[in-house]
Amino acid sequence: MAEFSGPEQVLEAARQAYAKGYRQMDAYSPFPVDGLAEAIGFRRTRLPLFVLVGGIVGALSGFFLQYYAAVISYPLNVGGRPFNSWPSFIPITFEATVLLAALCAVVGMLMRNGLPRPYHPVFNVQRFERVTRDKFFLCIEATDPLFDEKKTLKFLESLSPANVTTVDP
Amino acid sequence: MKRENTVDTVETAPLIGHGQTYGTITDKITADVLERKTPRGMLVGLAIAFVLTMVLFISIGWLMIKGVGIWGINIPVAWGFAIINLVWWIGIGHAGTLISAILLLLNQHWRNSINRFAEAMTLFAVGCAALFPLLHLGRPWVFYWIIPLPDTMALWPQFRSPLTWDVFAITTYFTVSFMFWFVGLVPDLATMRDTAKKKWMKIVYGVLAMGWRGSARHWHRYEMAYLLLAGLATPLVISVHSVISFDFSVSVLPGWHATIFPPYFVAGAIYSGFAMVLCLVIPVRKVYGLQDFVTDRHMDYMAKVMLATGLIVAYGYAMEAFFAWYSGNEFEKYMMFNRTQGPYGFIYWGLLLTNIAIPQLLWIGRIRKNMVWLFLISITINIGMWLERFVIVVTSLHRDFLPSSWDMYYPTIWDWATYIGTIGLFLCLMFLFIRLMPMISIFELRQLLPWRGK
Incomplete structure (x- = not known):
């Protein structure tokens, strides 16, 4: 060295x-x-790909969570409005996307770097x-x-x- | 002519004082934590902040026993201080993300010496902010009802409500801010590990640094991850304050129901956040002698950002008044009349004075360079932004459509105790952060030193 x-x-x-x-x-x-x-x-590094996948999974699961609650598990008829009122599901879908993508960025970076690693x-x-x-x-x-x-x-x-x-x- | 000269020197002044090397930067910043005795002023400050934190705990305890009736809130003003303070604190937090993420994407290298500090500020401010809606729930111990968990009641949170969006926005914001701050700290924690003399310090910093050894491959992925985080945090920070503004604008109340709310809230957040950064940085830079790293040029830039966002906020106020008149709607018109001449009118005028009039002094270059003036103006803006939220929350609620439901809102001692208590908690955490962690990003400062081939 x-x-x-x-x-x-x-x-x-x-x-x-x-x-x-x-x-x-x-x-x-x-x-x-x-x-x-x-x-x-x-x-x-393949990190960006990992983050992209994280973001997509976050978006899908964030939206599906709300869809499941509002349409399948507990449909609530509010004056005949559609159960799948997707525009009001967007903010949470967006937050879930960012959250999962960011987690993937940090965890992915640490994992690929082999950290934490106390001894080298x-x-x-x-x-x-x-x-x-x-x-x-x-x-x-x-x-x-x-x-x-x-x-x-x-x-x-x-x-x-x-x-x-x-x-x- | 003379004025042009001063501007020139500010623009060309280096971001780091002369004669600094990789070693001296490291030594100075680590020594402030590891070697230097805690300045007496800091101990006094910490003691005061600690007492205020205890005031917060006492008021939370009393709230748990008696319920939200100890606050001045009632129908029609059900939101009161809790929501004013939530919006105020969240707004303060936004400057940290702006400095660390947006300025990173824009390649503004001057951010390197203030981003760590501002990120810590974000984290603590968001923590203080998150307390308020929790306490305002009335029964804070069942807060998990607002999180979508499978439970035996088979109930879901109302995903169409902006208040539920808030929960997601704030928790995501806190998590991402924390990761951003911690990832930024890792290489510096390794520096602390290698610089510390005492064994237990080495162990503590060593565990936190996770075995960072500065490998080129690691740096490569690290920079990629940091860049991606910045790219994710940028839309996030805008979404968070937009969602906060939806709490108001999705309702149909005059004074709340306005499409200008999201952008005007975001600008106001950055405005108050920069004011808070300056409030904190000016004394710290003086006490710790950091003029070589946080130069007058930084101060000048931050003052200019404040001026620019302040003008956007002024535009927001002007548009609110204009559309109240232009809509021709009698409730909108009455809202504006009530704001300016109603029982809370003095607060509206105070807001215009502190948020719009006084900050115009920042146009003058000499004032931007005078730390005392800058500090006083920043305090004024912080007060002004708090008044703005008071105006939005209280004056819109207390007189809505039906005069029979009108009422006044007066904060009680517990409202004030909780509010001042969170300021104490915030300062307490800030003091501890400055004492225990490198408050300036060391490795990013090293990057500011020039070398051949760059």
């Missing part, structure tokens, strides 16, 4: 590592860095504490087919980092 002191350096290092053929790696930064996820080979090997590195302050890290994982402890260490050192460490599992 290599440490860098600026977003430009870690971005450059990530690009070089990707060009070298490394795939199983991760970069860490104190704030979102534009292009860093793409540089380590992360293409796109990178926390073993003492200096890694500063990732939430002002330092940037690039970590090439041992599961990478190209990984070789000596060669990878040498490669990381060639990227002119501030520091290089091995991460204990």
Whole structure:
């Protein structure tokens, strides 16, 4: 794992590592860095699709709840007006849509990120504490087919980092 | 010429003070929570707020024992303070969502240093607001009857009623605001975890941070989720105050039954919300010396938003008066006459003074830069927006179609105690938030620092 002191350096290092053929790696930064996820080979997230499905399910269930109550379970004849008075069901349908979509966005983000996760090997590195302050890290994982402890260490050192460490599992 | 110059400096002034780096930003904001001794003024403020919170609990307790008869409400004015305060608090909450969601979508980076604070304000204000309709139920302990649950009575809530829409709108709003606020906090909680020296603090912040480690993949999904949440919260915030306005406009009462209500309520909500943000930010920024992060430029922008929304509200008042006359309807006309010259007329004129006349001072650039003036004007607007809701709720109800059913409404001591109590609760929560959590979003401030390739 290599440490860098600026977003430009870690971005450059990530690009070089990707060009070298490394795939199983991760970069860490104190704030979102534009292009860093793409540089380590992360293409796109399916989160928006998940949220869309959540929103559709929310809309349907929100509307059906009211339809069921007003038409099937407890029809109430108010001066011969239709039971399915859909315009007055819209506000709650809308709120249900937003609620479910928002829940899906948060839960989906956490689940796909594998959080909450109390333990992760990178926390073993003492200096890694500063990732939430002002330092940037690039970590090439041992599961990478190209990984070789000596060669990878040498490669990381060639990227002119501030520091290089091995991460204990 | 001179004036143009001052405007120029405001526009080009950086959003972050000179000489700040990733490290210094982090140190300053975390130290305010972790290292710094609680300022004496805050302890005094917390003590006062705590006493007021106890007043709230006492008035709620008395309400549970005696029922809503302890308030000044009766027929025809059945709504009184409870609904005035509900609308007032919800409106205050709206500025937080506007700042965090709408300004995020509009790429207004200056929001980054005030959004956390404003979101917390939203959360607490919505909490205070939600108390009122619950207490106004008369039997608050059966509140779950308004939630669609399968029960042995085989009854459903009336889904065609705006009051039921309210339940859904407010609970959704509270849930989404909470998630938005918490998701925004996670990376900063990780910062707190890594900065804290004491073991128990590390554990508490560590649990809340859920093992956040700033991975690029995580950030990618995080930003996507945050953007989607902002996109969902934006129509939500508009829908919430529109639904609140439906409580009035769906009925057929003169002074309530107006199509202008939803947009005019939303503008009023943002207006009062920004006033409350300024009321809170001005003293906090002074006490904690945050001028480098919440700059004069922020203050200027917020004052301008207030001015703009204030003008929309003024337009709303003008249209209400115009349509009362233009409709030719005698009840509508009488409503306007009663508002301006009836027994509550002084409140209407007070409203015009505090909400329309005095805020026009914000046109002057020097006043927007003077924190004392800005603070006083914000307080005035908060009072004005409360008066507006009083005018809408009480003057429309107390004299409707039949003179035989006319009556006056006078708030009792318990009305005031409950109202002031919620202000205490709100301030209490605000003080605790400032003491325990990073009140400015640290990771979003880091993004404001320039770097090559951006």
